[in-house]
Amino acid sequence: MKKNVYGFLVLFLALSSIITAQEKFTLSGTITDSESNETLISVNILVPDSQTGTVTNEYGFYSLTLPAGTYAIQVSYLGYKTISETIVFNDDVTKNYKLTESAENLDEVVIEENVERLNIKKPQMSVNSLSIKTIKNMPVVLGEVDIIKSITLLPGVTNGGEGSSGFNVRGGSADQNLILLDEAIIFNSSHLFGFFSVFNPDAIKDIKLYKGGIPAKYGGRVSSVLDIYQKEGNSNEFHMNGGIGLVSSRLLAEGPIKKGKGSFLFAGRSSYAHLFLPLFDLDNTAYFYDLNTKLSYRFNNKNSIYLSGYFGRDVFEVSDSFENTYGNTVLNFRWNHLFSDKLFSNLSLIYSDYDYDLKLAFVGFDWESGIRNFNLKYDLKHYISNNFKLEYGLNSIYYKFNPGEISPIDESSGINQFKLTDKYAFENAIYVDAEHKINNKLSISYGARFSTFHRLGQDELNIYENGNAVSFNEALQIYEKAEPIGTESFERSDVIASFANIEPRLAIAYQLNDISSIKASYNRMSQYLHLLSNTSSPTPLDVWAPSGKYIEPQLLDQVAVGYFRTFKDNVFSLEVESFYKTIQNRIDYIDGANLIANDAIEQIVLNGQARAYGLEILLRKNEGRFKGWLAYTISKSEQQTPGRTPEEPGINNGEWYRTPWDKTHDISFTGSYELNRKWSVSSNFLFQTGIPATFPNGQYEYNGLTVPSYEARNSSRLSSYNRLDVAFNFNPNPDSEKRFKGNWVFSVYNLYNRRNAASISFRENSSTGANEATRLSIFGIVPSVSYNFKF
């Protein structure tokens, strides 16, 4: 590891010396909002004369190096007044720009989100950025603004439907998404089994979703990266904002610790629908809450620190017999340091955990499971020249897995204490990524991530004959657990299994002309953790398992090509991308696998592979009174689990089968239109092929029961999913000079009340005894109203 770090140092020193040999000077600094002093991400710093420029990074920092001379500089961010000035480059200069919102001097309020703009020049492709303003404008069920639901409107992103958690990117499973909140890994992104997501929209600044061409900076999951940044808080003056909705209410307070230098932000959100349940004589409760905090302090131009935290819980109680609590905790310390005006660094120390607790009083049973991790990240971005930028860094994560512990609730319980063996692992990575502008037409980014994973010692591990934990019963043609022939024990410091992978990343952009470009990318990624889930979408009860002696890490190879162009001076943009990816070592479960409280998961998993391919089209209108996009995706996502020997059938006779989230067609439209200064209207429309399902092809009687027998896995589909949502935003006093501002959102979800099937059950009608198919649909038409304020 050390050797590699030295390697990097040597590399960048060599490169720096080449650059400093010429007479060049650097302009660098941080760009913030003049009112709140909040740093701004993706601000453009342009030098029109030399056709060059840069953008601010996730911490608002920029660095621009030019040969000596005098240049006109433009700092622009849509929705803000552009700053133009002439700068003489005869020395290195630090300039912190403060941008002012430009809304009030326009007759028609047009707020546009710069971060979402298509950048046709950069090699980075397959990325979608959304500003929180856009997300807040979309109509949502019950008026609850939801980051995860909003990204499912993007091409290539779907989820299992209402009431299912997580999201699927380009045919990948939900556990293959790396979800980062201020750089910390979030293991469960859902509240209330997927009805809402854990991110409080008021505390979020920006989100970015990488679907392909993923930079070497990221690793550990194979499908996508959802990078979410929280606001820092206003360091100029104290403000509060909040919202009152049907399901939950939000309140956020922010203000200076030291004016202009330090800020705090506290945000809380809680659902309260459960408070009304007693009115309906329901002895049950279901609620969630979350808290976001952030403290930021800027010591000087070179050093800033951030301390951020997240705590969220879901609680369900059904009379006194069932009690379920789960949620994430994140604590995060970061230090931004500038080694020079060209070398930006960020050090993150992160603790995060996910806990799950279930009490079943009527069987006297308490179940706890969870995952805990300590994460150290050191990321550097080196602005070597305008044509060459280098990012490099390292990442170490230590994991502790608690796969489950069962304990009796009280003395009278018939349950014995039972603890599944804790598991430990250590994941390390180093990476380097270069962004290289070869000429005015061609840009390449290339890099690699070297990752290692060590499964550390645990108390007991089964040993099997020939290392086969699953045996095949040839007479019955079924897979069974193999009997262990013994167990082995390890010290905590022992390494049971080790993996190492080199993950190359490559992206190329070739600019055809001023308005269009073609791009291509390849990335390989590895994933060492597996979410053990035998259901179509993850449930909070699912546990994470590390790779080890019997489970191999998942390996992804993805290629993507795309055509990108803008129309009418950037008013419209079009993105067309096609991708193909394969994943090795995708596990699936033998028939009858019981994942709960299983101490030997290896006995029920079979190794397989997955593949997905598709075409995505995104047409977007970026400015004007009407803004929005139309996305279409055609894709296929499949999985195969062949037998290990020619005699074995594998799963589904070794044939490819659809993944539970395979949707052939996916059309989504979202848009908003400013009717006048007080009113705006927004709308979503979705049409998707129904999700795959396994239907019965027969029935039989056994022991007084009617038992359905099933066709091949996922060979049928539910009927197609479609719905239309509309929301009206009302701002009663747009010209008010008062500090207090409020607005109303009236929305209707599923306007034409379509009964979209969430599932179809096949069962015996208990009164007639006849078999029937019943459809469960979750949300019909749902009107709602919410009120948001700030002061």
Added chain:
Amino acid sequence: MKSKWLVIVILTGFFSCEDVIEVELNKAEPRLVIEASIDWLKNTSGNEQEIKLTLSAPFFDNEVPPANGATVSITNSMNTVFNFIEDANSGIYKNAEFIPVINESYNLNIVYKDEVYTATETLKSVVPIDFIEQSNEGGFSGDQIEIKAFYTDPADEENYYLFEFLSDFTPIPSLEVYEDRFTNGNQIFGFYSDEDLEAGNIVTIRNHGASESFYAFMFLLLQQGSQDSGGPFETQPASVRGNCINETISDNFPFGYFRLSEVAEVIYTVE
């Protein structure tokens, strides 16, 4: 998994709805279904036994046809053969001289339409039911009648149980399978609750000793019954293979199971 759906339903009680719909289903070729359940009730001779053979049918058919004209026999380890003779054209095959022995191994042999089906299983013992406890504030909702049938698990061995609760208001039994992984050596209970259960109902409670492979089979089979297709908490449906093999054409495997159990029974009147 059932509990999760319950929570979902409570959660979305104001929004979600269920309705019966028409679905076109594929129709598979019929298979032989073997219900060879040898139950030896404690304190009886266990001589009279029957085996039921039926065929699988399309899912929306109102009934399943019997499998007639088969040759059925069970052989014990001493090569004593018990022949089961069909009672008219009922698909029910009977024998009145069966000799049940705890831990004895038995072989089942069936010839149906020129195909030979076989299975091997051991007769498993069971502990008696100690007592019954009734609560009128039970179930998930807290206002249902629930019944707990207590038994004491033997500490020195791995045990598997099939519990059957059959009430006189419905022909459909409530079945549960239990293992002793978390309850070894303890006094524990079989659990039954139904919203239609009321005072005066007579419930036949039977606990059967079972093998580990029967437990695995039944665990999976019970999941298929309440199967949701495409739901978020769906476990993957599977074709549930029992312990019977088609020796002639292995792909034409039968459904069902050959199980032999000692049975503890209590007939309980709901108070």
